[in-house]
Amino acid sequence: MPRLNLATLGSVPPWARSTLDPRDLAVGIVHLGIGGFHRAHQAVFTEDAMLASGQTRWAISAVTQRGPRVRDELAPQDGLYTVTTRSRSGAGYRVVPVVREVIDGPSQVETALDRIADPAVSVVTLTVTEKAYRLDPAQGRLDTTDPDVRADAAGAPPQTVVGRLVAGLRRRQAAGAGALAVVCCDNLPDNGRLLRRAVFAFCALLPGGDGLAAWIAEHVTFPSSMVDRIVPATTEAERAEVEAALGVRDEAAVVAEPFGQWVIEDDFRSPRPAWERAGALVVPDVRPYELTKLRTLNACHSLLAYAGVLAGIGTIAEAVAVPELQAAARRLAQCEVRPTLPVTEGLDHHRYVETVLDRFANPALQHTTQQVAADGSLKVGPRLLGTAADGLELSTTPAVATLAIAAWLRCVLVAKADDGSPLAVSDPAADSMRTAARNATGAGAVRPALAAAGVSGALLDEGRFTGLVESWYTQLAAAGVRATAREAAAG
C-alpha cells in the first residue's frame, strides 16, 4: 500500500482532501510536543482558520519532545496525516495539510531553537503532558532541583521543555525577531501563567538571566487556553480503516470525537491565526472555562478511569455504561463540583454535564481507562482535590471526589484489579508513594501515599478529608468498585 505523502495525495478521494495546497503554506507556528492531541485539535483549528481567512502563513513546524518516533512517522509523509472523526453514526476522514516540518527535539536541538527564533514565527504552542513541565508537586512551580532542569540551565543541549523554550527565546532575543505568544494547551489550571512562572524561574538559574527575563517580559505573552477534544491513542485497527477508506497507508493517523472546543486568553502582542473564525473563543479570562472543564469533564474522566481500571473495564465508554459508575460521575459533577464553580456567562452546567457523559459514552472511541488513569499524581490536584477542599469548606460531603482519590491510590499502591489481575497504571510518583506507604497496612497507606504525591499538608490535616478517603479505600477492597460507587453516588 503506498504511503500518504505529497506524491500520493492526488490519489486520496477528493472528499478527504483539503482545499489548501500544502505547497502554498508558510510556517508561522512552532509546536512543541507533536502527539495525537495537537494533530486533532490545534492543527485542525489552524487549518480551518487559514481556510476561513485566506491567510496561508500559519503552517506548523512541529517538534517532538522525547524521541524521533513521530518525526519518523510524519517525515516520509511530508507532514500529511489523517484525522478520523468517529461518532455513533460513522466515521469521517480528512487529510490535514498544515504540519509542514517535523523536527526531532532531542537530536535536532539547534534546528528547533532556530525555528523559535525565526521572525516568520510569532506563535509557539505546546502539548507535552503535565509531567513535562517538571513542576514541584507540592508548590506547582518549576522544580529547580530537578537534575535535567539543572543540566539545561548549566548549558547542556536543552532536553526539558522549559529549557528548550527558554533557549529558543534567548536565540530570538539575539536575532531581534520580535514579539511572540507562547500558548500552553495542556490540561493544567491557569496554564499560561504556570508556564510563564516556570520560564522566569528557569531564567533565574541562568548566568545573566536577568537580561533575558526582562526581554521576555517585554516581548513574550503566555495566553492561557482551555482545550477540549477527546483524542485516544490510535490503534492499528484504526490505521487499517484509514488505509481501506483512503487507499494510502498513514502511520501518523489520529482519531477523535466530533466535538472540539478551544478557549484562548486574548493576550497577544504578535500576529496570530484567526482562530476565532474556526470557532475558537478568544476571551479576556479563560479561568472559569478551564476550572469548569477540569473539575467536571476531566474529574469524571479520572473517576471512570480509576474505577474502571480496578473493575477490569477496558474503555471509558464501557465504564460510563455501568449504572453505578455513571451515577457516581453524575453526582460528582452535578452535586459536588457545581457549587464550587463560578457562574460562567452562557454556560448551563447541567447541560454541560449531560453532554460530557454522552461524549464519554461514544462507543466508537476506544479511549482506554489505562490511558486516562496514567499520571494521576499530576492530575488529581486540578481535577479532584480542589473540589474536595472547596466542598468541605462549604460543609458539603465530597463523597465521590474522595472515592475517586481512593480509587487512584488503590491503582497505584495495590496494583491489583478486583479480579486479582495485575494493573499497570503508570505514575511518576508511584515509586515514592509505594515507598512512603510500605510499612502501613490497609487504609494506613492513605496519608503517607498522599503526602508522597505532594498533597498539601492543610488538606492532609483535615480529618474529614482523610477520613473519607481512608473509608473508601477500605471499602473498595471489601465491597468492590460497583457497590462502593453505588454508596458514594447516594451521597
Ligand SMILES: NC(=O)c1ccc[n+]([C@@H]2O[C@H](COP(=O)([O-])OP(=O)(O)OC[C@H]3O[C@@H](n4cnc5c(N)ncnc54)[C@H](O)[C@@H]3O)[C@@H](O)[C@H]2O)c1
Ligand atoms: N488526548 C486528549 O484527549 C487531550 C485532550 C485535551 C488536552 N490534552 C493535552 O494534551 C496532552 C498530550 O496528549 P496527547 O494525546 O497528544 O498525548 P501523546 O502521548 O500523543 O503525546 C504526548 C506528547 O507529549 C510529549 N511528552 C510526553 N511526556 C513528556 C515528558 N516527560 N517530557 C517532554 N515531553 C513529553 C510526547 O513526546 C508527545 O509529544 C495531554 O497530556 C493533555 O495535557 C489531550
Ligand SMILES: O=P(O)(O)OC[C@@H](O)[C@@H](O)[C@H](O)[C@H](O)CO
Ligand atoms: O490527556 P490527559 O492525560 O491530561 O488526560 C486524559 C483525559 O482526561 C483528557 O485527555 C481528555 O480526553 C481531554 O481533556 C478532553 O478534552
